[in-house]
Amino acid sequence: MSAVLEQPAVRVRPMTEADLVAVMAIERAAYEFPWTEGIFRDCLRVGYCCWVLEEAGVLRGYGIMSVGGGEAHLLNLCIAPEVQRRGLGRRLLRHLLALARYHGASTVLLEVRKSNRRALRLYRGMGFREIGLRRDYYPAAQGREDALVLARRLAQAPVGGTGAART
Numbered sequence: 001m002s003a004v005l006e007q008p009a010v011r012v013r014p015m016t017e018a019d020l021v022a023v024m025a026i027e028r029a030a031y032e033f034p035w036t037e038g039i040f041r042d043c044l045r046v047g048y049c050c051w052v053l054e055e056a057g058v059l060r061g062y063g064i065m066s067v068g069g070g071e072a073h074l075l076n077l078c079i080a081p082e083v084q085r086r087g088l089g090r091r092l093l094r095h096l097l098a099l100a101r102y103h104g105a106s107t108v109l110l111e112v113r114k115s116n117r118r119a120l121r122l123y124r125g126m127g128f129r130e131i132g133l134r135r136d137y138y139p140a141a142q143g144r145e146d147a148l149v150l151a152r153r154l155a156q157a158p159v160g161g162t163g164a165a166r167t
């Protein structure tokens, strides 16, 4: 009898410029105040960790993170609205945390809108804790909205690394 191993349907891989059309479609659908394509291009150009999550070859989400000086900063994490709440955001976040550790970060920081309850639940569930508040950080439909600053400490990477690929 031979066992047939199915390929995992979900895969996380580095973002390329060719992904930007699909990335922008998700960005515009998911955020009221989306990033411009130029911001994503800049993130790729300066060498930030830019990753996409694909499901059966279809781009479903992405994450952008900068790492330096022992700290990582999660700048964007987004899953296409039609496939949210299926564990993809958590999966991508886990990957980015492993990557941050691999690159020598001991802390991961991020900002999130105070009103973004879904994201706050995800981050708190993944060990992030509130460490501060940035007043009027984000544009909002009426005026500005505060950002909560969240942080999570990372355990030391095991000798030999985590297996996460380098960007």
Ligand SMILES: CC(C)(COP(=O)(O)OP(=O)(O)OC[C@H]1O[C@@H](n2cnc3c(N)ncnc32)[C@H](O)[C@@H]1OP(=O)(O)O)[C@@H](O)C(=O)NCCC(=O)NCCS
Pocket: 030, 031, 076, 077, 078, 079, 080, 083, 084, 085, 086, 087, 088, 089, 090, 091, 111, 112, 113, 116, 117, 118, 119, 121, 122, 123, 125
């Ligand atoms: C935040 C976001 C990335 C979460 O991705 P996701 O794939 O939907 O999340 P997951 O299915 O992995 O859920 C992980 C946890 O997040 C929380 N969560 C996600 N969606 C939620 C919802 N609609 N209501 C309440 N909690 C929710 C839950 O704690 C969930 O764990 P559980 O399902 O075991 O209860 C996604 O909602 C998104 O892309 N939102 C728009 C962009 C955004 O706001 N990004 C964050 C910017 S800081």
